[in-house]
Amino acid sequence: IAVLVIACNRPSVKRCVDLLFRNRPSTTYYPIIVSQDCGDQKTAEVLNGYGDRIKYLQFNPSPAGGLSGYHKIARHYKWALDQVFNVLNYETVIIVEDDLDVAADFFSYFQATRHLMEKDKSIWCVSAWNDNGRKELTMSPGTERLYRSDFFPGLGWMLTKNLWQEIGPKWPPAYWDDWMREPARRQNRVCIRPEISRTRTFGRIGVSQGQFFDKYLKHININTGKVDFMSKDLSYLEKENYNSEFLETVNSSPVITFSQLLAETGPKDDIVRIKYKTEGSFVRIARRLGLMTDFKAGIPRTAYKGIVSFTYKNKWVHLVPSSAR
Structure with a gap:
């Protein structure tokens, strides 16, 4: 499973990458790829400092005036995912933005749920993020509770090459995350998401102008315990089991x-x-x-x-x- 870090002009990407290194259980199973747009020199110096510990990609698009930040982000995602799936030939990738912290059990969570994606084709993505993951709205840290969700969360998420072959050619010019949420894209498929987030954003300054950060994002609780998800039975998340057990509970x-x-x-x-x-x-x-x-x-x-x-x-x-x- 490749880890793709989407970077631009934040030298603080070092915080993100260092945490990935610290929590990564295997250098071979989780290669780290960083793709940088924007051409920011200070960020480039930070990334070059990792040498061959990362695969460093630089996106140098032809100049196009008048593009909004959202257009530039969508364009960069498209190029970077094409590189990872079609050039480097990985089958699965976890996408991490350059302003995300990852929890200690981040990799365990994705490794275990990857097996679930293979078995249940109604699962089209796995996200480390709970949009309602404020401390007062979640269980105590360390919980292993996971959910199926019709809502695409992003903010640390995993997809497969098969899905990219489906959506990549249709990729939108902007607002790619809302595009992912459209019924024509989702086709009644779901994402897996945790009770307590396995990522946390520290990037207040960005294209969204901090509008959600102060009100919601900075309050999201990141898991501080460590769950060995590979040892857990996650079959309750398969569609038939979940629809009977979860819905019956509710x-x-x-x-x-x-x-x-x-x-x-x-x-x-x-x-x-x-x-x-x-x-x-x-x-x-x-x-x-x-x-x-x-x-x-x-x-x-x-x-x-x-x-x-x-x-x-x-x-x-x-x-x-x-x-x-």
Whole structure:
């Protein structure tokens, strides 16, 4: 499994790469490739300093005036993934942006879920990121709980050569992550994501102007324990098992109101659900709890079949569309 670091003009990419080296269990099984756009000299000096410990790629596109940052990012992703899959001939790659920290069990997580992708073709990606991974909305560090999600999270994610052969030729000129979330792309496939993120972003300054960073991203909790995912049975994440076990757990849990959750009244069960009727009612609840409120292609972040799961005061809470059983 190759690790592709997407770099531009942050000399602090050193923090990202050094953590990958520190947590990497094998130099041969996880080669590190860094692809740099922008031509920033200070960043290039940092990357050249690694010598042959990394494969250093430099993207030098022909000048094109007027391109936004989002257009440049999409163009760089396309070129870098073409290099990794079509030139270097890797079968699987984990993409890491240059402003990400990785957890101690980052590689264990991806190695174990790679086997899951091979077995279950309804899984098209694995992400290390939980969009709602604030400390107060997740279980204690070290948890091994993973989810299926209809929402593409990014921020440390794995894809295969087969998927790239499908989507690479159609790659968009900008906003590639929202493009990935479109129904025509996703085709009812899912990503695996963790309860507690295995990545954390430290890059406030970027093309998004820090808009999400201050409100959400800087509060995301990264796992501090170390789970040996290779020793875990992850078959519960396969489509048939998950659809019976997870959905049964959710649908058999007592329904409570949002007010009961806040006041800690009502059923004392450890697993509860709250129903929402519309996108607006979801947003109102999410805003009060500190969950991310936006929908992309009609799907709230982290959701599976419209269900957004999180932990609140030691309860496992599921926000469920009222159309669900």
